Amino acid sequence: MIVFIYGTTAEAIKLAPVIGRLRERGAPTQQWVTMQHTEALVSAMEQLGLGTPDQVIARGAAGKPLRGTVDVVRWGMSVLGWLRKNRKAVAASLPENTVIVVHGDTLTSVAGAYIARRMGFDCAHIEAGLRSGNWRHPFPEELDRRIVGTMATVHYTPSAEATRNLQKRSNVVYTHGNTALDALLDHGARDVSSDDPYGVVLLHRFEFISNSQLVDDTLAALTASPVPLRLIVDAYNRETLERVLAGQGGDRIQIIPKLRHDEFVALLENAAFVVTDSGGIQEESALLGVPTLIHRKTTERGEGIGRNIVLSGWDLGRLRSFLDDYASLRHEPDRPERSPSDVIVADLISRGYAE
DSSP, X not given: OEEEEEOSHHHHHHHHHHHHHHHHTTOOEEEEEOOSSSHHHXXXXXXXXXXXXXXXXXXXXXXXXXXXXXXXXXXXXXXXXXXXXXXXXXXXXSOTTOEEEEETTSHHHHHHHHHHHHHTOEEEEETOOOOOSOTTSSTTHHHHHHHHHHHOSEEEESSHHHHHHTTTSSSEEEOSSOHHHHHHHHHOOOOOOOOSOOEEEEOOOHHXXXXXXXXXXXXXXXXXXXXXXXXXXXXXXXXXXXXXXXXXOOSSEEEEEOOOHHHHHHHHHTOSEEEEOOHHHHHHHHHHTOOEEEOSSOOSOOTTBTTTEEEOTTOHHHHHHHHHHGGGGOOOOOOOXXXXXXXXXXXXXXXXXXX
């Protein structure tokens, strides 16, 4: 049995290609969700054809998405309560060769790895081995992935550098890319009805949103964009970003709600440029060749850097330079030679988890 534990829309998007390929091969799978994202996750699961979850470990923080420390604590207590109540019965209902699969660097990744350990099952970590080298940036993601790395028994690494980072561990499998690339290619994109150039902005990480001065200075710099901007907001960053923009005035930045994955890919593919702090979007932009500025102190990913992607290091001068010269960074799309999801599926099956 192959059990997937996830709780965010990004995890659902990146796990969908693996789950879909396993289903095509008739492999037994289950999905357990923690609802870090609530309505957004349900919508993503429906759009991706994932169906309904087999276990609901938690329902966010009292039915709402996690927005702050208090919500995280409340959600964490729900996860532990579920585990305490259901561990023995759920574990007994599964075959001994069960593996629990987690993805990336979220709080759910840590929770899933811990659940696997407490139930006595193997844990497979997709997108393993990424390291920024600084536990404070990005925070808490860098800590999350390191913690998961200590509990996982199988590590699926997306890059040669990530593989080297885990060279002292056993059961490390190089997937030659991230499953986000399969998600992008599998689900395609819709056409975007716009003849005018635009830029896409998505800034949502805790380390950014919690830095009020950086938020204010960044949005002020973005108002000097040579093309109109579409700023994507969600339940976690909307209040902060809307408040800052209202104080600054101007009409250069259009706020739009979080999109379906296929709609977002279309927006990304047709954009003049992208400014983001998302590692997943870094990978998608690298594939599409769209000029992109990663607005983070550091990045654990090497995709696209030095090609169509630059790292700001939170330097507003670099952001302004990017806005002036983004067109020179555009490249042709870079299609992968193999499917990372195919590599993962083949390995999971070879280890006997699909029996």
